Amino acid sequence: MVQSRNQSVLVSVVVPVYNAERYIAAALSSILQEHTVPLEVIVVNDGSTDASLTRARALGDPRLRIIENQGKGIADALNTGLAVARGQYMVRCDADDLYPANRIAQQVNWLSQNPEFGAICGGYAAIAPKGSPLVQFDDSPIAEEITLELCAGYARTHLCTYAIRTDVLRSLGGFRSYFKTAEDIDLQLRLGEACRVWYEPGIHYYYRLHRASITHTKSSTEREFFDAIAREFQSQRQTTGMDDLQRGIVPPPPPISPSCRPLSxxxxxxxxxxxxxxxxxxxxxxxxxxxxxxxxxxxxxxxxxxxxxxxxxxxxxxxxxxxxxxxxxxx
CATH class of the missing domain: 1.25.40 (Serine Threonine Protein Phosphatase 5, Tetratricopeptide repeat)
Structure with a gap:
């Protein structure tokens, strides 16, 4: 099915981009191979200085929308996409990763048949810089609800395997810009408190490991701090109904030692x-x-x-x- 310009959008795919010229065409092509579901792909440019946008525009697909975020960070980039999203469902793909064929259609079909759930996710696989397979993370062969484990602080998979009802994301206030990293962990934990979440076995995402990704540009101290504080905030919400950010209390991140290098x-x-x-x-x-x-x-x-x-x-x-x-x- 070829989507017409005036056909209503069912799925919004948000792709935050910062200097991803090497991979962005492959990432977008893996999404745009979906022609059975009306979708829009919102490319949020977060201050790229390379040819990322040129590569995106060269695909010539009318379903692409390019939005500027002016280097405000990953959480703000995702919220910029969320603010303009027209789809009933929202999914995320990072500009250096890949979607498997039929992933979007399968998840949307499941959510449409199970309106009591706000989100669905699945397993994923890590791939090398050139795309060769490394390892699969398919945490369970069993299709099951994982709401309680999210509420217990366990995020079993990558946020980019999720399809989420857009109104649920907006009710949560989207992503929190306090998180320089681990914004995805914070979102998953809050999502488990806001709606029921289902896990479907199988590979729903290909996560590319390379030296320019955020994991390899943020220090381990910074990543570990934000990961831990996401779970601490969840504990606060469960105990008192609010966390420090909701109270206007902003815990300062630890100082980053020059000797503390990111994981290569x-x-x-x-x-x-x-x-x-x-x-x-x-x-x-x-x-x-x-x-x-x-x-x-x-x-x-x-x-x-x-x-x-x-x-x-x-x-x-x-x-x-x-x-x-x-x-x-x-x-």
């Missing part, structure tokens, strides 16, 4: 692969686990702790494995 792309890939190796080990797939562990070690060979972990994969019996390595579900 290679280190991030290594962490994901090591998590997968222990997951396979726990599942009884010893040789696959060792193979994945070696891949992890070779990604960043100077990390001796990873080599020790690979040795443990080879020596530990399955029943003795302690599976306590958790992946990071954010950029």
């Amino acid at each position: 792309a290679a280190q991030h890939i290594q962490k994901f692969l090591l998590w997968r190796a222990w997951y396979e080990h726990q599942a009884g797939q010893r040789w696959q686990a060792i193979s994945t562990g070696v891949r992890s070690a070779l990604t960043f060979p100077s990390n001796l702790a990873t080599w020790r972990s690979v040795l443990a994969l080879a020596l530990k019996p399955v029943e003795a494995t302690s599976f306590d390595i958790k992946p990071t579900f954010r950029r």
Whole structure:
């Protein structure tokens, strides 16, 4: 089905962009392959100085809308998109990632048939800079409601796997600009308090690991602080009905030491692969686990702790494995 210009929009896809010229055409093309659902793709330019917008316009698709945000940050960029969104449902795609085919149609169909739910999400996969697969994060083979686990502070997947009713997002006030990172964790936790959320197994998003992504430009101290404060705010809301931000109290982030460097792309890939190796080990797939562990070690060979972990994969019996390595579900 080809969407006409005057056809009402059902889905708004918000794509925040900052200097993503290398990947943006692939990201937008992966979204625009959807022709069975009337949609708009809102490209929010957050102060790009490269050819990102030129690459976007070159696609020549009338469903694209380009909005300026003037470098105000990721939360404000997402809110800029939300403010102009015309769709009944909203989804997000970062400008360096990819959507699988039929993802939008499947999620919209599910939400239309289950009006008691405000959002649906699913698993995702990490891919290397050139798009080769690294590891899948499909947390459960079971389709299930995850509202209670969100209310318990556990965000099992990436926010970009979500399709959310636009009126629910607006009732929450959108994203909170206090969060320089972890704005997605804060939103997921608040979403669980506002509506019922469903998890559908399968890969709903391809998350690209590369050196220019936010994970690799923000210090680990800053990322860990905002991640923790999102959960602290949730605890405050559950205890007193409001959190500090809602009271007008703004906790200052910790000072960033010049020696505290961001996680590199290679280190991030290594962490994901090591998590997968222990997951396979726990599942009884010893040789696959060792193979994945070696891949992890070779990604960043100077990390001796990873080599020790690979040795443990080879020596530990399955029943003795302690599976306590958790992946990071954010950029």
